[in-house]
Amino acid sequence: PNRxxxxxxxxxxxxxxxxxxxxxxxxxxxxxxxYVGISNRTAVSVNKQYLRLLRTTLHMPKLIHSDKGNFLNTISSIILEIVLLAESHLTLWRANRPDLPFQKAYSYGKSTKNQRIEAWWNILTEAQTQEWKTYFAKLELDGYFNGGETDKSCLQYLYMDLIRSHIYRFIEVHNSHPIRFQRNREHYLLTGQPFLMYYYPQSGKNYQEKVDEKVLEALEKKVENYNLDEYLPESIYLLYGRFLQEDGYPNIFAYSDPRHKDAYIYLRDRVSQYIADGGQVHLASRPAGAAEWIAAEWIAVHKTHKIEIHRGSLIG
Incomplete structure (x- = not known):
């Protein structure tokens, strides 16, 4: 584990x-x-997710592997969700091993090469997210969702905590379920419970490395103002709750409660009317403004280690 x-x-x-x-x-x-929230493609969010993990475990993996991320036209316009995470990971490793090359700590490539996480997403889709997508798509087909931020906020108010709880419970089941023996794959696919194989491996080396807590604290300060868990500002959360209460709806629904769909349609209409009457709805924003800083940091890291960084070499 942790390799x-x-x-x-x-x-x-x-x-x-x-x-x-x-x-x-x-x-x-x-x-x-x-992570389940409103920002899975911004560098600040992904970096803070990783730092939160390290704060919990106080150890880091040997190597992180990811997709290359998303690119625009030039190196100065890189919008790459993993760059801050990669920099944090490398910084923490170099606190222990100053001469560690970048490629020994981080690797990236096509999503088809990231098979472990891609396989997990297939499992999650079948067990959880496909059902939610089908339900939301039906709302859109029936004219109750237009893709705008206001409609998204109404869905988030009613369903974010529910989706989080469903996915987190499913992860608990996955981590404790036994992975069965598969013929012709036993040479690389271990069997057993993921939880036990991760924390108590019976064979092989655990590659975890203790983090330097002072360095971790310094990295955390860079993103301390971003709230990973917030999906609606408190004022909007209270406003939407008041709207539902006005029509006799509860603030929290179980998925088995058929009223949740009617509550969403009512809330959507009520918020639209509120805005039409001059009310303002200020929604939570994703972390922004890091593009130039990200590009500069990425260039500096690669120049230091004599790694070519032009767009063609990254994408090719």
């Missing part, structure tokens, strides 16, 4: 305002973290 941590985003529900990002230990298939 390779495979990370990636899951965009099955992004169109409807629910963004997912996660990490899986390639050896044990243990889900190390899973």
């Amino acid at each position: 390779v941590l495979s990370i990636d985003g899951h965009d099955k529900l992004s169109h409807f305002g629910f963004e997912i990002y996660g990490a899986i230990d390639a050896y044990s298939r243990y889900i190390v973290w899973c």
Whole structure:
């Protein structure tokens, strides 16, 4: 365990305002973290997710593997969700081993090469997110969702906590379920419970490395003002709750309660009327403004280690 941590985003529900990002230990298939919120493609969010993990465990994996990320036209316009995470990981490793090359701490490539996390997303889709996507798509087909931020906020108010709880419970089941023997794959696919294989491996080396807590604290300060868990500002959360209470709806629904759909349609109409009457709805924003800083940091790291950084070499 902890030799390779495979990370990636899951965009099955992004169109409807629910963004997912996660990490899986390639050896044990243990889900190390899973984020469900409103920002799975911004560098600040992904970096803070990783730092939150390290604050909990106080150890880091040997290598992180991810997709290359998203690029625009020039190197100065790189919007790469993993750059800050990569820099944090390298900084922490170099606190212990100053001469460690970048490629020994981080690797990136096509999503088809990131098989562990891609396989996990397939499992999550079948068990959880496809059902939600089907439900939200039906709302859109029936004219109750237009893709705008206001409609997304109404969905988030009613369903974010519910989706989080469903996914987190499913992860608990996955991490404790036994992975069965598969013929012709036993030479590379271990069997057993992911939790036990991750924390108590019976064979092989645990590659975890203790983090320097002072360095970790300094990295955390860079993103301390971003709240990973917030998806609606408190004022909007209270406003939407008041709107539902005005019509006799509860603030929290179980998915088995059929009233949740009517509550969403009512809330959507009520918020639209509120805005039409001059009310203002200020929604939570994703962390922004890091593009130039990200590009500069990425260039500096690669120049230091004599790694070519032009766009063609990164994408090719």
